[in-house]
Amino acid sequence: MNWRKSRFEIDIVASKEDALVFIEVKSARTEVLGPPELRVNKTKQKKIALAASEYLSELKTIPENLRFDVISILLRPDGPPGITHIESAYIMDDDF
Numbered sequence: 001m002n003w004r005k006s007r008f009e010i011d012i013v014a015s016k017e018d019a020l021v022f023i024e025v026k027s028a029r030t031e032v033l034g035p036p037e038l039r040v041n042k043t044k045q046k047k048i049a050l051a052a053s054e055y056l057s058e059l060k061t062i063p064e065n066l067r068f069d070v071i072s073i074l075l076r077p078d079g080p081p082g083i084t085h086i087e088s089a090y091i092m093d094d095d096f
Helices: 042-057
Strands: 003-005 008-010 012-016 019-028 065-074 082-090
Touching: 003 042, 008 019, 008 042, 019 042, 042 065
Parallel strands: 019 065
Antiparallel strands: 003 008, 012 019, 065 082
16 A cells, blocks of 8 residues: 655555565666666665654554565566566664
């Protein structure tokens, strides 16, 4: 599901086995500037971590296992899109 509150947004919040997964989705039509997942830089990671923190503050119980994934979609004009799912793409630390 997509989650929004105030200035916070998480593209997809999902669960897999015993983990709560926060997923950022990035797409591009070309790789001129690199693959789409490169746009999930430190600044974007910090924004997602802040949104995840806000999301977690609304839960009665916080899951032990949290994960931050990235789904990269390369839209190709003459074929199916290239989709890459990067599990545990980065780690949320205490410095956000």
